[in-house]
Amino acid sequence: MAKPSRTLVLLKPDALQRGLAGTLIARMEQRGLKIIGMKLVQIDRALAARHYTAHVGKPFYPGLVEFITASPVIAIALQGENAVDAARQLMGATDPLKAAPGTVRGDFGLAIGRNLIHGSDSPEAAERELALYFKPEELVDWPRDTERWITES
Numbered sequence: 001m002a003k004p005s006r007t008l009v010l011l012k013p014d015a016l017q018r019g020l021a022g023t024l025i026a027r028m029e030q031r032g033l034k035i036i037g038m039k040l041v042q043i044d045r046a047l048a049a050r051h052y053t054a055h056v057g058k059p060f061y062p063g064l065v066e067f068i069t070a071s072p073v074i075a076i077a078l079q080g081e082n083a084v085d086a087a088r089q090l091m092g093a094t095d096p097l098k099a100a101p102g103t104v105r106g107d108f109g110l111a112i113g114r115n116l117i118h119g120s121d122s123p124e125a126a127e128r129e130l131a132l133y134f135k136p137e138e139l140v141d142w143p144r145d146t147e148r149w150i151t152e153s
């Protein structure tokens with residue numbers, strides 16, 4: 001078994017406003033990803049700027065900041081084998097109209113600007129993004145008895 005890795009997932013304002021948080025969290029757990037941290041966060045402009053630093057100056061940046069700061073998000077730290085790739089596959093393509101059925105965006109989204117969920121796109125991004133939302137002591141690496149049924153040892 002590969003060493004478990006970690007990733008950040010944000011349930012965006014549209015997911016919370018639409019009452020989809022429980023459904024989306026359940027999908028992550030059903031996939032086999034383990035929650036090691038979770039909190040409700042109201043992102044302010046400063047945090048949005050740090051989170052979306054790669055998009056500063058792009059035409060869509062102002063709208064992105066307006067959206068992500070408009071309502072709370074749920075920040076989730078996940079752990080599992082190939083956590084970044086597993087979470088991104090579960091989310092589906094950024095454009096919901098191009099996302100496969102069975103993915104979060106493919107099943108629940110219609111517009112690229114309202115795509116419900118964010119996930120780190122690499123292990124390096126996951127490390128940086130997790131640090132934006134969680135202090136090290138807020139992440140709990142706990143033993144889950146079902147691990148042997150999810151991954152090979």
